Amino acid sequence: MSLVKSHCCYNLLNPSNTASLAMAMCSSFCPPQVPNHFRGTTPIPSFLPKPPSFKAFSSQTATASTKDEFPARVGFLGLGIMGSPMAQNLIKSGCDVTVWNRTKSKCDPLISLGAKYKSSPEEVAASCDVTFAMLADPESAVDVACGKHGAASGIGPGKGYVDVSTVDGATSKLIGEHIKATGALFLEAPVSGSKKPAEDGQLIFLTGGDKSLYETVAPLLDIMGKSRFFLGSVGNGAAMKLVVNMVMGSMMASFSEGLLLGEKVGLDPDVIVEVISQGAISAPMFSMKGPSMVKSVYPTAFPLKHQQKDLRLALGLAESVSQPTPIAAAANELYKVAKSHGLSDHDFSAVIEALKVKMQDPPEY
Ligand SMILES: NC(=O)C1=CN([C@@H]2O[C@H](COP(=O)(O)OP(=O)(O)OC[C@H]3O[C@@H](n4cnc5c(N)ncnc54)[C@H](OP(=O)(O)O)[C@@H]3O)[C@@H](O)[C@H]2O)C=CC1
Numbered sequence: 001m002s003l004v005k006s007h008c009c010y011n012l013l014n015p016s017n018t019a020s021l022a023m024a025m026c027s028s029f030c031p032p033q034v035p036n037h038f039r040g041t042t043p044i045p046s047f048l049p050k051p052p053s054f055k056a057f058s059s060q061t062a063t064a065s066t067k068d069e070f071p072a073r074v075g076f077l078g079l080g081i082m083g084s085p086m087a088q089n090l091i092k093s094g095c096d097v098t099v100w101n102r103t104k105s106k107c108d109p110l111i112s113l114g115a116k117y118k119s120s121p122e123e124v125a126a127s128c129d130v131t132f133a134m135l136a137d138p139e140s141a142v143d144v145a146c147g148k149h150g151a152a153s154g155i156g157p158g159k160g161y162v163d164v165s166t167v168d169g170a171t172s173k174l175i176g177e178h179i180k181a182t183g184a185l186f187l188e189a190p191v192s193g194s195k196k197p198a199e200d201g202q203l204i205f206l207t208g209g210d211k212s213l214y215e216t217v218a219p220l221l222d223i224m225g226k227s228r229f230f231l232g233s234v235g236n237g238a239a240m241k242l243v244v245n246m247v248m249g250s251m252m253a254s255f256s257e258g259l260l261l262g263e264k265v266g267l268d269p270d271v272i273v274e275v276i277s278q279g280a281i282s283a284p285m286f287s288m289k290g291p292s293m294v295k296s297v298y299p300t301a302f303p304l305k306h307q308q309k310d311l312r313l314a315l316g317l318a319e320s321v322s323q324p325t326p327i328a329a330a331a332n333e334l335y336k337v338a339k340s341h342g343l344s345d346h347d348f349s350a351v352i353e354a355l356k357v358k359m360q361d362p363p364e365y
């Protein structure tokens with residue numbers, strides 16, 4: 001088993017790399033409550049507030065992991081676009097994986113790769129040391145964790161539950177309470193990164209909850225991802241994920257407007273994509289999805305219904321602290337229109353179609 005991938009763990013683990021070793025030492029000596037971007041020699045500017053301790057995080061740990069350190073038996077619940085490749089990477093890395101999915105047929109390819117199968121989340125959690133869950137939304141995440149034959153019915157002391165679904169903080173806390181009431185540990189760990197990063201083991205984990213469970217599952221997170229952040233208590237991982245996806249949803253809506261406006265005034269949309277890709281607002285998302293958007297093709301990596309769910313949850317988060325988010329609110333409306341036109345299961349870049357919808361003839365008064 002090799003955890004040596006293209007992430008910074010590699011350099012930190014390579015003692016011949018003195019610069020990296022110095023970084024690793026700095027990481028270990030800096031107080032853990034100091035966020036990474038404040039580490040090193042740069043003093044914290046006096047005008048900045050002292051980082052509150054609940055925001056404390058560490059990113060890559062500088063410890064080597066071997067297969068012997070893996071939790072022995074790993075459960076995986078939810079084998080959709082994200083869950084399937086994540087579980088597959090665990091299996092391919094030699095982990096003993098047991099899977100469950102509401103639609104059983106999605107388990108079959110993983111079973112052929114060597115996964116075991118159980119017929120309920122309860123049985124998976126009972127038979128595994130650590131169970132991951134990658135569900136669609138808050139409702140399904142609660143149902144699978146806390147419902148009838150849910151994971152909480154099978155889990156107990158000495159075990160852990162890691163929810164990697166994108167949900168709001170309140171949902172994450174509810175699930176955490178049910179799991180912890182059994183004596184098990186709980187970690188929320190939503191991911192940034194889509195279908196391809198999931199396939200390539202390049203996800204970014206945004207975690208909050210039991211630090212000891214975070215440390216236990218770190219070798220597994222490193223198989224599925226390129227980096228991980230421990231953000232403190234349950235709710236902080238969910239909040240980080242919603243902030244990131246709120247920005248992403250607004251960016252995609254704005255990009256869509258730009259493409260259509262440019263096209264309408266006679267610009268070549270392929271050239272618009274190229275110009276954006278070369279400038280300060282370039283983003284992998286634009287150069288990856290732009291060319292197919294120009295062709296009105298939306299192969300699903302991140303379903304539009306999930307992007308709208310994330311905007312809805314982000315707006316709820318903003319509401320809870322009275323933070324104005326007018327751009328995200330407008331973007332959310334656009335995704336709702338796209339959903340009403342049957343685009344829920346298309347990629348979220350199909351939001352551009354909502355801007356192509358012709359206005360109905362004005363009513364006659
Ligand atoms: N796709 C992406 O790019 C990314 C997605 N995410 C987040 O990850 C999560 C999963 O996304 P993704 O894999 O794309 O979604 P999918 O829609 O492909 O998969 C959703 C999964 O949830 C299961 N599910 C849905 N409803 C229920 C229910 N009521 N009871 C039990 N299981 C249920 C589905 O089971 P079934 O197969 O039976 O339908 C499936 O396993 C979401 O929260 C999403 O926001 C995060 C980062 C990237």
Ligand SMILES: O=CC(=O)O
Nearest residue numbers: 191192193194302
């Ligand atoms: O949640 C979606 C992503 O790409 O990240």
